[in-house]
Amino acid sequence: MILLAFKIIDLKVPLTYIGSFAVFVIFYMLGTGKGFDVNYLFSHIFGGGLMLGAWFMATDYVTTPITPKGQLVYGCCLGIVTAVFRLFGGSAEGVSYAIIFCNLLVPLIEKVTKPVAFGKGGKK
Template sequence: MRTVFLALMPAALFGIYNFGLNALLLILISIAVCMATEAGYEKIVHKKLTIQDGSAAVTGLLLALNLPPNAPWWIAVIGGVFAILVVKQLFGGLGQNIMNPALAARCFLLISFTGRMTDFTVPSGGWGNIADTVSGATPLAALKAGESVKWVDLFFGNVQGTIGETSALAILIGAAILLINRIIDFRIPLTYIGTFAVFVLLFGGHGFDVEYLLCHLFGGGLMLGAWFMATDYVTTPITKAGQLVYGVCLGIFTGLFRIFGGSAEGVSYAIIFCNLLIPLIERYTMPRAFGKGGKKA
């Protein structure tokens, strides 16, 4: 968990640089609320305290990176409590939750406070590195509306979006940290991204348009979701074949939500939905023993 937290730092620091002090405040509040909720619940039910394992802090950071930079502080509080109390602890704690807590909280916030969670308007004068952009439209929303978007801006991060999703470069630096330390492998992220890329080429309506494809790959939460949330140990299949099936499902559902859905984004809902498919995926991909066992005593 400490390595994952470290790997998220490039995206978090760039988000603070890009959006200013409110982004920092949301990150600190989200982490603090998640850790306090976990400690408070475990103390009330007389369970062993587990905040030292770092999982609550990682959940808090991931949740904050999925919030709009201008979200009010209480959004982080509600999201943090929901992620830890409802999604994690009430299902039995770390290792027992059936969905990624941070993404489940984001989906809950999107449904409950849609206006707040989809407002990316930058105040006149800008924040941090965003200067001269006051529109509330994200690059993916602009792309869906038929407007021109530059993939280079999405790669380096001079765009609007949630705190941690704007710079694909910063996310990939973090992904490299996870890969070097063997915290994750390439199987799920590359299957996910590759399947989504094929889906966009086939059904995106732009043919083999590399610029359009790169905008989809580097825009929104795809990179953050593929490398940091789709690879969560608790909510991914344990079999190698299951992980490939899981990645394909993620790519297809993300493509369906983005291309044919009403929203420009679809990563959060795709991952949450596929989390629920894991028991079914493992049922059909679990290796079976050969032969028959001995006689029962």
């Protein structure tokens, strides 16, 4: 709450990270025939380092994209990669690996989501 109050971090990355992770886990539960189980979902969201990674590690100034669209893409990528590592990988924790992997993609995300300068190549 202090980070938000002093405007040190923005809500885009943590909320898209946690939200895309939750959506992936829900689709995984429904796809495997387990049915929706809120305890399973909450154990994945609140267990491990997901909250720590979403609020402190993923919002690092150096590695987070600058553009607003890039931050949304980055958060979704983090959520999906974390879910894949946790659900299908052999490691117990996928948050650190997902953050490292998605940090490698930040220059590409910035290049793709770069806004058009005012007066340059806009729609007519």
